[in-house]
Amino acid sequence: MLKRLAILYDCPYPFVQGGGQKRLYEISQYLLKQDWEVEWYALKFWEGPNIIKYEGITYNAVGKQTDIYNSAGKRKIWETIYYGISIAQHVELRKFDIMLAGQWPLFHLIPARIFCFLGKSKLVVDWWEVWGRDHWISYFGKKGVLGLLLEKLLSRITPHIIAITLKGKDQLQDLGVSKDAVTFIPNGIDFEKISNSNIKSDEFDLVYMGRLKDHKNVDHLVRAVSLLNEMGDFVTLQIIGDGPERKNLEALVKELNISDNVKFHGGIESDIEAYSRMKASRLFVHPSTKEGGGSITVLEANACGLPVVTYRHENGISEELISEGINGYRVDEINPRALADKVRYLFLEEDLGKIAKDNSVGHAKKYDWFNIGKEYDDYFSELLNKDKGCN
Incomplete structure (x- = not known):
């Protein structure tokens, strides 16, 4: 019936x-x-x-x-x-x-x-x-x-x-x-669709995908890239998504003189293209402090084989989505410096490839x-x- x-x-x-x-x-x-x-x-x-x-x-x-x-x-x-x-x-x-x-x-x-x-x-x-x-x-x-x-x-x-x-x-x-x-x-998430997508774009160190709104704190991520540059680490970032903060973020990138480091893709209607771009990155950074907890993009990033870095915040990504050191990492202080320090530590000390392969994908699969x-x-x-x- x-x-x-x-x-x-x-x-x-x-x-x-x-x-x-x-x-x-x-x-x-x-x-x-x-x-x-x-x-x-x-x-x-x-x-x-x-x-x-x-x-x-x-x-x-x-x-x-x-x-x-x-x-x-x-x-x-x-x-x-x-x-x-x-x-x-x-x-x-x-x-x-x-x-x-x-x-x-x-x-x-x-x-x-x-x-x-x-x-x-x-x-x-x-x-x-x-x-x-x-x-x-x-x-x-x-x-x-x-x-x-x-x-x-x-x-x-x-x-x-x-x-x-x-x-x-x-x-x-x-x-x-x-x-x-x-x-x-x-x-x-659509686990099968994500699994079947291939890398078809330039590679980046970091990726953010989501709405560009003030509480997403993408400006923290942009400033973190600038700080990493000052430390002598040329780190690249791709930003997938659109929203009311885009113009401000583009202006910030120019102000910090990191246009060669950061690329804005805007909104991507094709899920396959979005997943392909995500897979061309090493680490997914989601610095939001207002998610209601259940972020789809965090699950999608894990399914793409990317560990996730996010802030530890009561209104941020839910505890059940990220297990510390397993499929992601939390930053205790809410500021660009702490975010930059965590990213630098992970690139220098952690075997991100092994973590991604062994844990992130397996964690995401159950959320199909x-x-x-x-x-x-x-x-x-x-x-x-x-x-x-x-x-």
Whole structure:
């Protein structure tokens, strides 16, 4: 019997790149093969008609494409409200078996919950990260108090929450979410696709792949390369990805006079090309201090045979993803000098090739999207076998 799933997230993959939407897309690809019909309700980030079908998923435009981030690289409050209002106009959502909503941008969870009461659908929220008071205030200033309140209220809007890290699961419980309401399902990767990709580009010492946003601290990595130059080590870095910080980072590279060391590739739509470029590097550096823990790119780097260097930070890469000295390394101090020192130590003292071959790839293999998709299918099937209705 055909089951119906509605994805609720404003940024549709692959038209908009990003870890959260990629997760929703990959889960959908697995479910399509398990007698699920999948429709994605998003803002119109594609050319052509308002309703299209791509790779088996039906994409429905609930509103026009709009700028998600302001000039400072932060989410526009109006956009989050706009998407919520747009979702509220699609009453047909109540007829789906499952509504799977990405956590952000929060406001859309309100009409989704109402649709549950109006029909048969069950609302499941993929909760990627808990911000908490400090981050809300630093991000929005005094208005962040409203965000904190919204986070606390909406995290309890449904008894069906999926956390992508064990830490995230604990944080949700700290917000008051029932332990029984939260299920842990980690991020995943296409292990076969990564394994079959070959090195087809110039080789670099370091690589970063991801969004170029301030909390990713890619500027720390650029400054670390400059510091390594000053130490007499000519280290090269390739940066894969785009975002609001790109112009600032390019200006920083020129200011530090390291244009020969750093190359910006921008966003790469082809996964195969991205993996091929990653494999042409020795070390993956991910200095982010706000990941919600479950970084897909860390898993992809390991699958490419690259150990990962990241900051030790409470809101950074989750502990379960990196085992010190096995598939990666943590830097205790959050600054470019400490990052440079760690990279230099690893290049001088550690047999990175052996670590990559023996540990990183094996660690990543268990996170294949097939395994993650099956966990979702089992989870949804269990929900549908319960009494009909919102809960």
